[in-house]
Amino acid sequence: MMSRFLILMGALAGTAVLGWAAPVVQNASFEDVQIGSPFLSSNPANIPGWTHGGVTGDALLWHTGYTDGGGSITVAGQGNQFVTMGGGGTVGSASWQTTVTGLVTGTNYILNFMMASETSNSQSLTAALSGGATASQAFSAAASSANYWRTWESKQLPFSASGITATLTFSANTVNDVGLDNITFTTLATGVPEPETWGLLGTGLGALALLRRRVR
Secondary structure (H helix, E strand, O other), X not given: OHHHHHHHHHHHHHHHHHOOOOOEOOOOOOOOOOOOOXXXXXXXXXXXXXXXXXXXXXXXXXXXXOEEOOEEOOOOOOOOEEEEEOOOOOOEEEEEEEEEEOOOXXXXXXXXXXXXXXXXXXXXXXXXXXXXXXXXXXXXXXXXXXXXXXXXXXXXXXXXOOOOOEEEEEXXXXXXXXXXXXXXXXXXXXXXXOHHHHHHHHHHHHHHHHHHHHHO
């Protein structure tokens, strides 16, 4: 009976850890507004939760199924849609920015995202997180295996939260439009559980105490 008690205690502790809230990125895979044929959009309203800056390039939002004389879009980093940054044929600077919420002060995270080059040329972008402590890094993606954005790569940026929110900015200065998709966060060191998690743990511990009394 005691071994069952210990196993149950471990399960409850695991539940408390897993119950901690994860950081929230609105429209993290750019799927909130689905666009139809011709499967591209230069309207920022189709990318809710994000603010675009700089040049538009060939478009802002793309959907699998787009095709023209130069090639076609057959895959996104995740889902069916993604955004781009670039000059659309001439050198241009552009950015996407959003507010990350649900952070726990003092917790270490990994920012995860996917990027892809548009053509046979390698492309770069910079990811930056600011919220007291600042993390910034330039990333490069290999040349695409074919037009357009065929070779998606996963990238990571470590970040230590100094508050409950942070500003996330992706920027690029490039001729062709570099693709961006699938933004998520992974927790490396957990902070304080949510109040409802403590309540769940307390209820479980109370039930276990009652079980022990019955055994005695």
